[in-house]
Each structure stands twice: as C-alpha cells, then as structure tokens.
Amino acid sequence: MLCLVDTNVLLRALDRRHPHCRTVRRALIMLRRQGTQPCLAAQDLVEFWAVATRTVDANGLGMSCAWAAIQIARMKRFFVILAENAHVQPEWERLVAQHGVSGKKVHDARLVATMNVHRVSRILTFNTGDFSRFPGVMAIDPSSIEPAPEPQQRS
Secondary structure (H helix, E strand, O other), X not given: XXXXXXXXXXXHHHOOOOOOHHHHHHHHHHHHHOOOEEEEEHHHHHHHHHHXXXXXXXXXXXXXXXXXXXXXXXHHHHOEEEOOOOOHHHHHHHHHHXXXXXXXXXXHHHHHHHHHHOOOOEEEOOOHHHHOOOOOOEEEOHHHOOOOOOOOOOO
16 A cells, blocks of 8 residues: 655655654654555655755755755655656646645645545645545644554564
8 A cells, every 4th residue: 555755744754853853754664564655746856856955044954956866866765656647637637626726735736636646545744634625535644653563472
C-alpha cells in the first residue's frame, strides 16, 4: 500500500533543526514497518526545491542548488515517485471545478489528482484539514502514527 508524503512533511524530515524532524522520521519508519510504502508526487520534488533553495529570511532553508539536487537523488532512492502523466491534468481540472478550489489550495488539489490517478488514498501531512474536502482521501498527521508493537519473544 502506498501513502503520499506531503512536501511539508518532506521538508521537516530533512531539516534537522525543525522540532518536527524526529516525529516525521519516526512516522516514515513506522509506515514502512506497517507495510506501507511512502511515495512522492513529482510536484513534491518541485516544491521541495523551491523551499530548500529559497533564502531563510524568505521562509526557506537557504540551501544551495547542489545540496537540493543531492537530496532529490536520495529521495528517489527512498520513495516511490508517482509519475506526472496525461491523466493528472484532467483529474486536477475536475477536482478544482467540482470542489471550488482556489488560491494556494490548487496545489493540494494537484496532489489529490495525482493520488487519484495512481489510486493512492492516504497522504501524510501536517495540514490534514486541507484535504478534508476531497472524498476518499485520508489525511494522516505524522504525530498520530503509533509505533508498531514489538514482536513477542518466544520463551
């Protein structure tokens, strides 16, 4: 089973100074232990690059393009990348029209369009409310993921 990882989660996983870094890393490990494969939309990579290379005073991470490229290469090894194919755009158009999505929220609708096309129903995000308008999408806050129970030892 796949679970899309929102860009806000991805950025916090890579920013060791962020107070949510450990929570996110633990959530990603727990998902894998539970048999869930974390995945990314191509849009996540674009958004990551934008924030990672933006200056700190402009609410970015202030990293170089070289650093961002290295991080994206690592992400491609760890995550399944959902292809941006010809079906995503019409699905996005349907979603924004059907749900009256406007402004910055169109980016969330783009993620949902990618999810729908690839039949992914769950997204790991700190902005769970942003996805409540979309039926069939389960938004999961990383802090809500419980550790898997330890296997019992046989005596």
